[in-house]
Amino acid sequence: MSTKTIRVQADLLATNKQAAAAIRRELRGRGILAVNLLSSPGSGKTTLLESLADRLKGRYRMAVIEGDIETERDAERIRRKGVPAWQITTGGACHLEARMIGKVLGEVPAEIDLLFIENIGNLVCPASYDLGEDVRCVLLSSPEGDDKPGKYPQAFLSADCLILTKTDLNPHLPFDPARAAAEALAIKPALRVFSVSALRGDGVDDLAAYFVEALERLRSGRA
Amino acid sequence: MSTKTIRVQADLLATNKQAAAAIRRELRGRGILAVNLLSSPGSGKTTLLESLADRLKGRYRMAVIEGDIETERDAERIRRKGVPAWQITTGGACHLEARMIGKVLGEVPAEIDLLFIENIGNLVCPASYDLGEDVRCVLLSSPEGDDKPGKYPQAFLSADCLILTKTDLNPHLPFDPARAAAEALAIKPALRVFSVSALRGDGVDDLAAYFVEALERLRSGRA
Numbered sequence: 001m002s003t004k005t006i007r008v009q010a011d012l013l014a015t016n017k018q019a020a021a022a023i024r025r026e027l028r029g030r031g032i033l034a035v036n037l038l039s040s041p042g043s044g045k046t047t048l049l050e051s052l053a054d055r056l057k058g059r060y061r062m063a064v065i066e067g068d069i070e071t072e073r074d075a076e077r078i079r080r081k082g083v084p085a086w087q088i089t090t091g092g093a094c095h096l097e098a099r100m101i102g103k104v105l106g107e108v109p110a111e112i113d114l115l116f117i118e119n120i121g122n123l124v125c126p127a128s129y130d131l132g133e134d135v136r137c138v139l140l141s142s143p144e145g146d147d148k149p150g151k152y153p154q155a156f157l158s159a160d161c162l163i164l165t166k167t168d169l170n171p172h173l174p175f176d177p178a179r180a181a182a183e184a185l186a187i188k189p190a191l192r193v194f195s196v197s198a199l200r201g202d203g204v205d206d207l208a209a210y211f212v213e214a215l216e217r218l219r220s221g222r223a
Numbered sequence: 224m225s226t227k228t229i230r231v232q233a234d235l236l237a238t239n240k241q242a243a244a245a246i247r248r249e250l251r252g253r254g255i256l257a258v259n260l261l262s263s264p265g266s267g268k269t270t271l272l273e274s275l276a277d278r279l280k281g282r283y284r285m286a287v288i289e290g291d292i293e294t295e296r297d298a299e300r301i302r303r304k305g306v307p308a309w310q311i312t313t314g315g316a317c318h319l320e321a322r323m324i325g326k327v328l329g330e331v332p333a334e335i336d337l338l339f340i341e342n343i344g345n346l347v348c349p350a351s352y353d354l355g356e357d358v359r360c361v362l363l364s365s366p367e368g369d370d371k372p373g374k375y376p377q378a379f380l381s382a383d384c385l386i387l388t389k390t391d392l393n394p395h396l397p398f399d400p401a402r403a404a405a406e407a408l409a410i411k412p413a414l415r416v417f418s419v420s421a422l423r424g425d426g427v428d429d430l431a432a433y434f435v436e437a438l439e440r441l442r443s444g445r446a
Binding site (some may be wrong): 121146147150153 | 265291296317360397
């Protein structure tokens with residue numbers, strides 16, 4: 001990259017960081033925990049959110065901001081669960097940016113507890129953009145292979161939590177969950193690791209409890 | 224995006240296009256067919272190349288340029304098949320660019336027939352960068368879901384060929400291959416569609432024949 005390109009990129013990231021800080025302040029002030037979900041396309045982000053909606057129903061109010069390049073499909077899936085959802089379509093851009101989240105924030109109802117942001121399916125670019133979240137999770141589905149953390153380190157380094165998804169497929173795959181977790185932990189030792197099959201519901205309660213704990217920490221001012 | 228950002232992006236793409244045109248001329252002059260493989264992380268690009276190496280062995284000479292953000296793993300896998308391979312690690316960049324290919328080109332032996340370029344695992348950014356290839360293939364693995372073409376249209380629009388991979392997993396998945404193909408064909412009616420299980424070897428002969436035909440067209444000046 002030329003010096004000019006690098007400078008423009010640095011400017012963009014600095015502007016994004018400011019917008020993200022403002023979002024974080026506002027959401028914390030409103031007692032809402034924001035969670036940014038990052039992964040490759042098709043790792044199971046939307047299916048996981050559907051499963052979390054079932055788990056949290058009646059106990060905590062969730063809302064979802066969906067990021068996609070095109071289509072309103074994911075927001076429609078979430079709304080069918082009775083959960084408010086906003087679709088951001090970037091029309092080509094490979095990641096969400098804080099200012100996109102900022103535009104939606106005014107519409108998020110006051111009574112929401114957990115705001116999930118489903119990023120564009122991309123294991124590279126979204127890792128560089130803070131969206132003002134309190135918790136960042138990277139998903140890795142079994143079919144993607146246990147060698148991915150080392151090949152896409154930034155996503156794992158920037159995350160607080162790793163969610164190994166589609167564990168129901170493990171018997172049919174050359175996938176070693178222990179290797180995947182170990183490789184991710186070598187990059188980021190503080191990662192919390194969860195294993196889920198959102199289709200079957202396995203492991204989703206533990207993950208929901210993790211988000212609820214983080215929400216309680218935030219509300220008690222210990223975030 | 225600001226006007227400045229858009230202008231820098233346009234400059235980068237114009238420079239890339241020039242470099243790609245030079246690579247295309249050089250490779251065609253040498254009678255080498257270049258194939259650019261695009262997909263999400265973990266869609267099976269490397270496993271497909273291993274399977275193609277087995278199929279083409281003794282009949283056609285192939286070589287591979289591997290793109291990854293970090294690690295030399297994929298090039299090592301290809302070399303174990305007796306196929307020359309060069310690893311490009313971008314250190315963070317989300318796609319390969321023509322100038323990166325240009326740097327390796329001098330090392331590609333004269334007797335090569337097919338040069339495969341495995342792009343960074345990313346269904347978004349690589350679609351905008353011509354690498355001087357004659358054939359561009361986008362891979363979509365069954366676990367990613369049949370709704371992906373509509374959500375990531377540029378990768379499918381820019382491709383000549385769609386390879387549905389990991390078909391061996393179809394019995395265990397909510398995946399409709401006909402829907403995936405129909406959605407991709409609605410975006411790009413001229414797409415050639417193949418279905419493969421590289422692990423089992425299903426469908427790889429048909430795909431190899433497609434590349435060999437394209438090579439013969441190129442050598443007879445009909446490319």
